[in-house]
Amino acid sequence: MKQLKNNFQYEWLLLIRNKFLAIPIVINIIAWVYVLYEKSLLGSGTTVENQFYTYFIWILLLNLFLIGIIAVYIVNRDRDSKFEQLAMTYQVKNWQWLTGKWLIAQVYGQILTVLTVMIQIIWFFTAPMTAAEVLKQSIYTFAQMGGAFLIIVSFGFLCAVLIPNIFSYLAIPALIIVSVFLPFDYTGMALEFDNPRLHLLTPFDFMFVGKPYEGIWGIERVFQSTLIHQMAVIVIAILVFAFILFIFKRNRRSKGEKQLLLALLSITTAMAIVISFIRFTDYNQGFKQYVETGNFYIDTLLSDYKRGTEEEYYEDINKYYDEMQDDEHYDFSIEISDLDILLKEDHQLEATNQLTIKNNGEEAADEVLLTLNHQLNITACHSERELSCSADGDFITLTLAQPIQPNEEFEMKLTYGGEILQYFDEGSGESAFIDKRRVFLPKSAGWYPLIGKRTLFQVLEDEQLYVKFQIRNTRLVEDFPTQYNVSLQSEGVEVPLLMSIPKTENGKFTGTTKHGLELIGGNMVEQEVAGIRVISHPQLQESMSSIVNKYHQAWAGLKEWFDLDLMPKTIAVLPNNQYYNQVQNMTEDFYLLNEDTVYGEGIEEYIVNDLYLQVLRSGIPHPETFSDGGSSEEADFYDRIIFDELFNWSIYYQMEKESFTKYNTDQDWGTKYDQKIERIKEMEKQGDEYLLAFTRYLYDASNKLGNSKEFNIERLADAFEKEMKE
């Protein structure tokens, strides 16, 4: 040990005297200074965690490369100078010689880890965060970076020992690329040649899409599995090093050394297998469930799909993406839903639901359908009316002894419970969960009974993907509103809980809506901005207040100029990637904003796009939804473009009061477009309000005329101007 200490000390001297080894530290400092500068550019519109973890992955990768190279260098240096050969004539033992160097490389790597963690801690303390939170985040960073460096040093040594020439340096980037290539631009859709399970073979836990940080849920989801992953990494790092000692200068190795190494090798191998297995099963069960979900719903879209022409195929794809098709009319409604729900840690829920169901149709019926996720089990089904309940998949069929007449109502009571954990992105994310510090039950999880036979997930067969399907949640908007009275209790959940309907008293929520219920729990606060309830991460409170004000202006404008009442009662700011797929909830009751996109410059343009999408989603006909024809029966392409631009400008105008000409600069569609736009600019001389009025006129015309040839801007402008003069 004393020998090792000496070796370490002298290696340390060499390390600190080598000017080149200061370079990585300088690079790190420059990188962080740049990040902080960038941060001030972006303004503080987002959480510090969000920013930190965005850059962290890059800095981690950069350092991984640098540390790997340094590890190779530390071995190569003495071999190339032949000093190693000389040292091999001394009594120093193989393990002492190599371990001294290995420890030095490790210390070097951990200096960078500590530097990063220190920057993180200081940065995080600038935000209102508790010490416990900061500690947890820094443990995460330390485990990720520290473990990654530990293992890259071991592999660096392995390369240097196995490849006794300059090519050992090339092995480092090669290794890093091989290991992180597959998960790197991981979108949650691994292609055919890929296997998401292989994404576990990385020097740091890469089981997330984009970044590990999930807004109001922080790093809670990844924390534990990352620690296990990194434990495995550490053990494997030691295992690899023991292997290096085992193969290094075998003729020089003493018997005792050999036996010790064999013991170390067997212990670390056993540990590595056990810990890796735990990590693997941890991920694999999520992945398996994701695949099961896909297979469970795969018929939903393709039941009428005949493997036929290309046309049919595209029709299906369009059907998959067109969430409007999720709405199926059903004559029955749930008038009142009294929901008593108990949430338990580990994704368990127990519920009792008192339902008042009404027949809004014109015919009597003796069968009523409900939808409830098949993950949940019905334990009781009662009614004063004589009925029988039967569940098949997500669907519950109530068969009544006496048919219900039109406008008749009846009451019933359902008791159900079970595990609601759901995964998205091939198990690298969770879309429905109940945990100690994070809860999310979106409507699309099917966690409470919905009226009718509703498809909870749409699945598209996709041969190019590893899992052979794509999956998305569905829109699920009811035909009739329901009055919900929710009584919410929880066990072991430590964070505040909120719902898409307002809270009346502690644990009680009441509201009437067609858009159903969503339940969120996490590190969040509630505030009211311009009459809209806003739920967000505490750090986003300030920036959200200005952003929601802008949204409010835009929504108010839509109401004023187009009679479109799209303003939501509640806005929740959730992280990116939190949805099964592309159906984002943007309803008048509950509007979800993506945390990643709500900060930075160009928020107004973002709002324009967002609201435009909302307009389309609310089912209002719009040029965008017209088919791409080009036949003489259809409206001119440029007319449609110009109307689009006018409409978007009118939303933008509510916030920025900028003229159309200014908004419309830099559009280059050619001469035909320029001629048509001249007419608009001519009208603009009458004032912005005049142009807004014309846009409204076009909007009405578009609703009436659709995409027919009649929708001709010049002709409509003539008519409008004539009307105005009168």
Added chain:
Amino acid sequence: MYTVKIENVSKSYRKFQALHHIDLQIEKGLYGLLGPNGAGKSTLMNIISTILTWDEGRISVYGYDLKKDSHKVRELLGYLPQHFQAPGQFTGEEFLHYVASMKGMNNRQKRTIEVQRLLEQVNLTEHTHKKIKGYSGGMKRRLGIAQALIGQPKLIILDEPTAGLDPSERIRFRNVMERLGKEYTIILSTHILSDIETSCEHVGVINKGELLYQGETEKLASLAEGTVWEISVPISHYDEVEQAYTVLSSRREQEQMVFHVLSKAEPKHRATCVKPTLEDGYMALINGVIT
């Protein structure tokens, strides 16, 4: 009593055979290893220093089998490689400390005394605290000698220790070696025969991996008895002599050139047989004039 016994040792680098069945016995004292470039001296020294393995034959060092008990041999060993390079970021003192610790001297105080002693021995006391990268070639060489001598090794192997040393340092080195030679076994290779002539009692001569001679240094010279001739010719005959004989030396005396040449038979030119030096003996051996 032989301290190093080499029996029938052969070594090849892939296809190239660098040593052919070498048999060599070495006693306490200074032992010189001679041979032209590429003869296999370093190869043999590297083998004894436990760096290289060999293909066949046996070697024992102070009674230890070199193959089985190489760690025991390392405890006795001090080695200076032909191309010695120390990490330049160390000072001379730090480097020797480092080496001493790797040679198992864990007591810092003792180590300090030893390092000081050796720095004095190789005349580097002045440069104790200077970084090695600032050392001259000769200084580095002396530092190399010092590291070999750390820990009072019983077997000291020095591969061309005097290369790059100035004359006064060479004399100093020779004195140190002569003193150490009384107690320890020292094997050194060199191309400077005067280093060996005065201090080594025994020498071995290797050429192309084969041992041509081993025995007393003086006898190597006398081996060439009767084959070294002095020829005196006019300068104009210079080329003629060069072509006809192996020339050992030449000097000019007025209009005449005086040559020492190797020749088994008496040369055609007017020649007198002279008493051979060590160098003459060596040359005669290498050139196959004697066997």
